[in-house]
Amino acid sequence: xAVVSQHPSWVICKSGTSVKIECRSLxxxxxxxxxxxxxxxxxxxxxxxxxxxxxxxxxQGVEKDKFLINHASLxxxxxxxxxxxxxxxxxxxxxxxxxxxxxQFFGPxxxxxxx
Amino acid sequence: GNSVTQMEGxxxxxxxxxxxxxxxxxxxxxxxxxxYVQYPxxxxxxxxxxxxxxxxxxxxxxEATYRKETTSFHLEKGSVQVSDSAVYFxxxxxGANxLFFGTxxxxxxxx
Numbered sequence: 160x161a162v163v164s165q166h167p168s169w170v171i172c173k174s175g176t177s178v179k180i181e182c183r184s185l186x187x188x189x190x191x192x193x194x195x196x197x198x199x200x201x202x203x204x205x206x207x208x209x210x211x212x213x214x215x216x217x218x219q220g221v222e223k224d225k226f227l228i229n230h231a232s233l234x235x236x237x238x239x240x241x242x243x244x245x246x247x248x249x250x251x252x253x254x255x256x257x258x259x260x261x262x263q264f265f266g267p268x269x270x271x272x273x274x
Numbered sequence: 275g276n277s278v279t280q281m282e283g284x285x286x287x288x289x290x291x292x293x294x295x296x297x298x299x300x301x302x303x304x305x306x307x308x309x310y311v312q313y314p315x316x317x318x319x320x321x322x323x324x325x326x327x328x329x330x331x332x333x334x335x336x337e338a339t340y341r342k343e344t345t346s347f348h349l350e351k352g353s354v355q356v357s358d359s360a361v362y363f364x365x366x367x368x369g370a371n372x373l374f375f376g377t378x379x380x381x382x383x384x385x
Contacts, residue, residue: 163317165317200377201377202278202374202375202376202377202378203363203373203375205372205373208372252317252318254317254318261367262320263373264317265310265312265317265318265319266317267315267316267317268317
């Protein structure tokens with residue numbers, strides 16, 4: 160089946176620094192990628208949807224200047240958390256879908272801890 | 275709005291026990307309903323789905339029936355195995371690709 164990877168799987172950073180998370184589709188071309196955030200004991204919440212080569216569409220309440228999303232190729236999307244703060248500590252999950260296929264394939268997630 | 279409520283875990287069962295994980299939803303329009311499973315260290319995987327009322331989704335011995343009258347999509351399996359230990363997420367989708375997830379239920383099956 161379709162495989163999506165994320166890197167890193169976990170990261171610890173200091174408050175005020177920026178962190179980049181990569182999401183790759185390994186065996187298919189992902190025209191659309193999704194970024195989710197999951198706080199402990201809460202649902203996965205969609206943050207943004209990105210289509211290859213165009214700007215991401217952010218969900219209400221998600222700061223686009225803080226969570227920078229780049230989907231520069233059909234196999235790679237990145238999420239950069241800029242000037243991270245402890246409240247940004249969370250589990251970030253990406254998913255990918257190909258043209259005409261609505262099923263999303265999920266990465267294993269990245270746990271971010273901001274000290 | 276759209277939301278999914280599923281039973282809180284964790285759930286611990288002995289091997290060969292019967293499993294039920296409850297899931298109810300609220301949605302605008304006519305949603306499709308899903309169960310995803312996440313094994314340790316892996317991404318969410320689609321387990322089963324149902325796209326309209328009274329449909330039954332099934333896979334790997336798991337079943338769930340789309341009940342419009344009770345807005346429910348409970349997950350069941352007649353005899354669980356240790357390998358079923360994972361986190362299970364109920365989800366819905368309306369219209370576009372956006373998925374709305376429940377909080378997840380951790381299942382542990384002991385030999």
